[in-house]
Amino acid sequence: MFTQFAFASAESAVNRLLKLDSTAHARLAPLTGKVIAIACTAPAITVYLIPLEDGIQLAQQWHAPVDCRLTAPTTLLLKLLSSADKTSILHHPDVALDGNSALLMALAEILQSLELDWEYEVSRWLGPVPTALLSGHLRSRRDWLVQSAHSLHLDATDYLAEESRALVGRTEADMRFTEIDQLKLDLDRLDARIARLLKRNQKPL
Amino acid sequence: MSNPRQPNSNEPTTHFGFQDVPESQKAEKVAQVFHSVAARYDIMNDVLSGGMHRLWKRFTIELSGVRRGNKVLDIAGGTGDLARKFSSLVGPEGEVVLADINASMLKVGRDRLLDKGVANNISFVQADAEKLPFPDNHFDVVTIAFGLRNVTHKEDALRSMLRVLKPGGRLLVLEFSKPSNPLLSKFYDAYSFKFMPLAGKLITDDADSYRYLAESIRMHPDQDTLKAMMSDAGFERVTFHNMTGGIVALHRGIKP
Numbered sequence: 001m002f003t004q005f006a007f008a009s010a011e012s013a014v015n016r017l018l019k020l021d022s023t024a025h026a027r028l029a030p031l032t033g034k035v036i037a038i039a040c041t042a043p044a045i046t047v048y049l050i051p052l053e054d055g056i057q058l059a060q061q062w063h064a065p066v067d068c069r070l071t072a073p074t075t076l077l078l079k080l081l082s083s084a085d086k087t088s089i090l091h092h093p094d095v096a097l098d099g100n101s102a103l104l105m106a107l108a109e110i111l112q113s114l115e116l117d118w119e120y121e122v123s124r125w126l127g128p129v130p131t132a133l134l135s136g137h138l139r140s141r142r143d144w145l146v147q148s149a150h151s152l153h154l155d156a157t158d159y160l161a162e163e164s165r166a167l168v169g170r171t172e173a174d175m176r177f178t179e180i181d182q183l184k185l186d187l188d189r190l191d192a193r194i195a196r197l198l199k200r201n202q203k204p205l
Numbered sequence: 206m207s208n209p210r211q212p213n214s215n216e217p218t219t220h221f222g223f224q225d226v227p228e229s230q231k232a233e234k235v236a237q238v239f240h241s242v243a244a245r246y247d248i249m250n251d252v253l254s255g256g257m258h259r260l261w262k263r264f265t266i267e268l269s270g271v272r273r274g275n276k277v278l279d280i281a282g283g284t285g286d287l288a289r290k291f292s293s294l295v296g297p298e299g300e301v302v303l304a305d306i307n308a309s310m311l312k313v314g315r316d317r318l319l320d321k322g323v324a325n326n327i328s329f330v331q332a333d334a335e336k337l338p339f340p341d342n343h344f345d346v347v348t349i350a351f352g353l354r355n356v357t358h359k360e361d362a363l364r365s366m367l368r369v370l371k372p373g374g375r376l377l378v379l380e381f382s383k384p385s386n387p388l389l390s391k392f393y394d395a396y397s398f399k400f401m402p403l404a405g406k407l408i409t410d411d412a413d414s415y416r417y418l419a420e421s422i423r424m425h426p427d428q429d430t431l432k433a434m435m436s437d438a439g440f441e442r443v444t445f446h447n448m449t450g451g452i453v454a455l456h457r458g459i460k461p
Binding site for chain 2: 004005053059060062063064
């Protein structure tokens, strides 16, 4: 019953999030009634996702045919949820995908691209004016954090590459890599020439 | 001329809680109980089970294997908890029938579902579980949640459910049962016979109905007996799952 409670709570949370995006239900409509099983190998747990008109049903077991089954360890499942390049993760040797993979990709795409209107939810509790003040403040804080992080990244790169010389700069590294590539090509050509000469010498005169 | 409502001394009796009553009177007495509690049925379910009834019903839905386009019959559907979920699972091409013998419960269920916008694939039928007014081999899934113990002739009801199911169709019986742990059983007895009538008195001003509820649970067949009854009625692969230490059990059988 504890697992049932956990699933019920998770389902309620997911459906509340979906309600915050006014387009989510419309985008989920083509998947309605399909059964997607996500089997995690470590820890061993399977979650069934059934998109419905009013949200997503989560289940611990589902005694009906499954349209798509994804089997993978937790780390890869988390990567799949957050990564933009899902195809490369699906080709990982620890990942198994059976059935209609387009369903899974469509569901992941919808969940990843949710645009949550959290201001609406907050305004229901605080009212429109405090919500506008709060959201304005939070937006300016977020912009400041993004700018600061970007600036810190640039400064750190500059310091490590140019001042402390602890790392090689990108331009310098690119030049070195080009030289190494050229050297590798030259070596390959030399190898091929030596092999050809050896072959010619072995031929009877 | 004899009065048909007057009990006949030769008439077989059945239990109504801990009382023995003539069979012809049980349905009427059960109806009185549910007329009395219908308006506050949901609140009482939440209070008495501590919200657990939602998890028991959730497990029932998981085991039902209901798919898009299926036809589902929810007998003794009451206020429509299961029917609402089935309605969204079967989609517009499916069909859900919420059946209840009690008009008050059916009305509460219908109003509640309509208020939630559940209307396009659901119908409401006042029907006796012993004589279901549906064609043979019609439904993919039949469920009866917390209703079978109130039925006078349980064997007749199970045969009637078997008749309306399609071959391969599933019957799910969610019902109170016998706790497997003696300690839990003692606590449960104290809870049922002391707290439940008190809560009934405080919330619905009707202690008797909730005393009947506790008594009817004790008179209901235990897990193995109900399993045997389902097998005798003609169901195959009958299994049961205990929940909350056996306080509630979900039985499942397949029509061959």
